Amino acid sequence: MPSTPCETHTAPAFPYKRILLKMSGEALKNPETGTLIDTATLDRLVEDLHGLRALGIQIALVVGGGNIFRGLAGMKNNGTDRTTGDNMGMLATVINGLALMDYLEKHDIPVRVQTAIPMSKIAEPFIQRRAIRHLEKGRTVIFVAGTGNPYCTTDYAAALRANEIHADIIFKATKVDAIYSKDPLIYPDATRYDTISYDEALQKRLGIMDTEAFALCQTNQIPILVFSMSQPGNIRRAALGERVGTLVS
Ligand code: UDP
Secondary structure (H helix, E strand, O other): OOOOOOOOOOOOOOOOOEEEEEEOHHHHOOOOOOOOOOHHHHHHHHHHHHHHHHOOOEEEEEEOOOOOOOHHHHHHHHOOOHHHHHHHHHHHHHHHHHHHHHHHHHOOOOEEEEEOOOOOOOOEEOOHHHHHHHHHOOOEEEEEOOOOOOOOOHHHHHHHHHHHOOOOEEEEEEOOOOEEOOOOOOOOOOOEEOEEOHHHHHHOOOOOOOHHHHHHHHHOOOOEEEEEOOOOOHHHHHHOOOOOOEEEO
16 A cells, blocks of 8 residues: 555664674584584574564674584694694684575575685685675675684674674574573572673673673673574574573673
8 A cells, every 4th residue: 555645654673783693603513413513403593584684684693613623622632732723613613604604595595704714715804894784785794713813712703793893782592591590400490590780790600701702792882692592483582672591781
């Protein structure tokens, strides 16, 4: 029906316009079969991303590499030099990022991969303004290779990129459904938090992210939503502001 001059069109108010989703490597893994990149997880992601795109919500991803390699573990297990091991870990995030790119594009989601370690045959270099432009054009941007520096984590990369692209929030997709006072699998009396302040999370040493990443979010007041990706539709629900996981702000 054509609109009349009196009709007002108010844009739907979603709490977040631009989201940075941090997916750990572990979140990609199938714990039962041991498959490094689980198709069911990818399918859930595709469905959620389609939902967000339909609402005009912009999404960037930082993907971890822990399902493949971690520098610290390499050092502990094989005596691998820490810098070499961390470089291997960052390359693992590139593998995951390319797998995500391939899968998302096959499901009609336009993607650009930007890497912190130059590899021009594989991905664009990370360029802040270009990343923002991609998001504005409706592309999903996947940031890989962490920060490009050893002795860092992909959580730190997520905090950094979230600041750089002016994201409204970090969605930290993990294996657990929320933040608890202690491990709920071991302690049935563990308290589940719906919301928690940065200070309280620090005080209680809840280990939501590594200290540096957490501090970067706190200093710049970027909220962090911690939730599980194993439930279908969780990302979409969280983006719509429904109660999912724990909000740190
Ligand atoms: N890494 C690094 N610098 C970064 C990001 C990651 O050296 O900026 C390395 C580090 O060895 C890390 C590995 O890459 O263990 C994989 O990243 P992470 O452990 O953060 O992945 P996740 O736990 O999210 O799967």
